[in-house]
Amino acid sequence: MRAFGLVYFFEPWWVQIVKALVIFGVIFAVLPILIIYERKLLGRFQGRYGPNRVGPYGLLQPMAEIVKFALKEPFRPATAVESLFRIAPMIAIVTAVSALALVPFGNVQKIFGQPVGLYGIDVSIGPLYVFALGGISFYGIMLGGWASGSKYSFLGAMRGAAQLISYEVSQGLALVGVLITAGTLSLTGIVRAQAGMWYFIPQIVGFLIFMTASFAETNRAPFDLVEADAELVGGYFTEYGGTAFVAYLFAEYTNMIVVSGIAVTLFLGGWLLPFGIHPPGWVDPFVVLAKMLIVITLFIWVRATLPRLRYDQLMSFGWKILLPLATLNLLVTAIVVAA
């Protein structure tokens, strides 16, 4: 079973299918929790309760909303391009879910005597896989905005295009520092290389650049100009309603989960715990999920704190500050590692 990468020789095909279903199921069960978590937290940050009517403490609010969205009429404007209008949300969500496969939730464990890697896939190209899917996910945004046949959607999509290509470069360069330090592209290998010290300490500049660029890549505040509601109504998904809108919403949250998973893997030690604590193997996924929750809380915190950037500020920040800084970080890391 050397299907993709070099590390699959110990897993039969059915294990891979089960793993894919489990990861998909867990993450999609987490998504509604994440949505209510964000709304409650945002409420607290702004001195209010947040949703508190549906269910105990308002915790069933996302369920009520999903039912509401699912029952809506699939509307589309008369100027929309039917086929692309339907395909675009699918591209967005398929690429987001595919990127999940890369996040390692733990080392190789023996489950009923069968060795199983607690990750979707461990490819030899590592983070490049995420960047490839990120490049395709751009078409989900772009086609959605273009095919809507509306100026607001189109402008939102255009902003998304410019933002994505501007910050992808810095994000990639920030990662290269980690890859040089670890000496491998395999994400599980990178986690194992962090046994001595988590990389966010030696690679603190890379970590900050990666996180900043990730806010832009996932279209989160303060870089959410793609969906700046005061200027563009809703950005590229202005014309979407019902399940297609939910697809975009879930794609955004899945992207956030993927980015926090990558950040945890590359900078925060993956499933490793500090102070020499070595829990049994089944704890590993929970460690990773807990760390991801911390990173996601940071995402929400920043959204509640920082105002949205202006468009020219966004561009000059990306190209004139972040990119030179990322290049410098890469150079310094290369010199330190080689010396």
Added chain:
Amino acid sequence: MSAVLFFIAAIVAIAGAFGVVMLRNPFYNVLSLVCHLVALAALFLLLRAEFVAAAQVVVYAGAVMVLYVFVVAYVGGADESVTHFTGGADRPGALRVLGPLFGVAVAVELCIALLGTALKGISGKGAPYVLGFGTPKQIGTEFLTTYLFPFEVASLLLLVAAIGAVVLARRRRGLEPDESLDARLRPARPAYTGTMAEVAGLVAHGDGEAGR
């Protein structure tokens, strides 16, 4: 399994290539090209060239084509006329003559290449898979040892192209002599518009002449 995937990817690649040539709307042309490039990446994956596949998607579908889509979505129209190059029904344009010529030349070249080498591979099993083939490590080693000179020449070429793009795209001269920066930043506004500070006279009116 791999045969099924190969035929799916190959059909998508060829259909995409046809779409680039046949479709009239430039936006769909670009989308066809994207489909074609992604299908090529799938073919690379089937050849176990993972790094090449990822680079194909990241560089072409994810960066180059993004710019194409960007430009075409802004300026490309569905009813854009191409008769300037192809000529009308009565007079043949340059593309009508040169297009088939180059097409035939490429087809002949491909036929020579196919008949010369590739047909031997049909009866054989193909090259054996070596562990570590197509990984970034192997490609990096090859680049910096066996293919060092072509690699460096290619990077020099890319550098020249990048500098050339900057030189061509930059604004050649500064402001026009009779054009002040102030007028460019503050366009004319209709009367009775502006901020409270301007009404109170705390700051200069945006454009006093047009306002009155």
